Amino acid sequence: MRFHTRKWIKPEDLNANGTLFGGRLLDWIDEEAALYTIIQLENPKVVTKFISEIDFKASAKQGDIIEIGIEAIKFGKASLTLSCEVRNKMTRETIITISNIVMVNVGPDGKPLPHGKTQVEFVKDRLQ
Numbered sequence: 001m002r003f004h005t006r007k008w009i010k011p012e013d014l015n016a017n018g019t020l021f022g023g024r025l026l027d028w029i030d031e032e033a034a035l036y037t038i039i040q041l042e043n044p045k046v047v048t049k050f051i052s053e054i055d056f057k058a059s060a061k062q063g064d065i066i067e068i069g070i071e072a073i074k075f076g077k078a079s080l081t082l083s084c085e086v087r088n089k090m091t092r093e094t095i096i097t098i099s100n101i102v103m104v105n106v107g108p109d110g111k112p113l114p115h116g117k118t119q120v121e122f123v124k125d126r127l128q
């Protein structure tokens with residue numbers, strides 16, 4: 001799993017208990033999943049289709065630095081299935097895991113469009 005994005009927990013990210021608000025974290029994860037998919041499938045039109053069980057294992061507090069990890073699990077016809085882990089950057093404590101996030105590549109009509117990809121690619125290799 002690769003951890004790309006880091007976030008700094010700020011006052012506006014907290015819930016009523018003073019810890020990281022789960023909705024904010026899911027917002028960040030959904031954006032990370034979309035960005036990962038857009039880069040992998042080379043298509044800016046992708047949508048989130050399905051998110052499996054979400055396990056909030058630990059909380060984060062104001063001032064913590066967290067990092068969001070995404071891994072490609074399965075390249076389908078129009079879909080790409082990802083898994084996600086968010087952890088504390090400094091302690092490596094796991095904050096949340098999501099085993100399956102299904103993203104779907106869509107065409108201009110918003111309907112599923114085969115992406116033709118079968119494995120993870122790196123932008124640096126495409127540029128050579």
Ligand SMILES: CC(C)(COP(=O)(O)OP(=O)(O)OC[C@H]1O[C@@H](n2cnc3c(N)ncnc32)[C@H](O)[C@@H]1OP(=O)(O)O)[C@@H](O)C(=O)NCCC(=O)NCCS
Nearest residue numbers: 046047048049050076077078079080102104106110111112
């Ligand atoms: C995503 C969407 C275009 C898919 O349309 P659809 O008619 O259900 O498409 P299909 O049944 O052909 O499925 C497309 C792919 O998604 C997968 N899929 C569909 N439903 C799924 C589910 N419940 N769980 C996991 N995968 C699923 C299919 O297996 C298929 O994968 P493949 O092409 O790799 O074989 C449509 O459901 C949609 O527009 N949903 C709303 C998306 C959205 O607004 N998301 C939030 C904002 S980004």
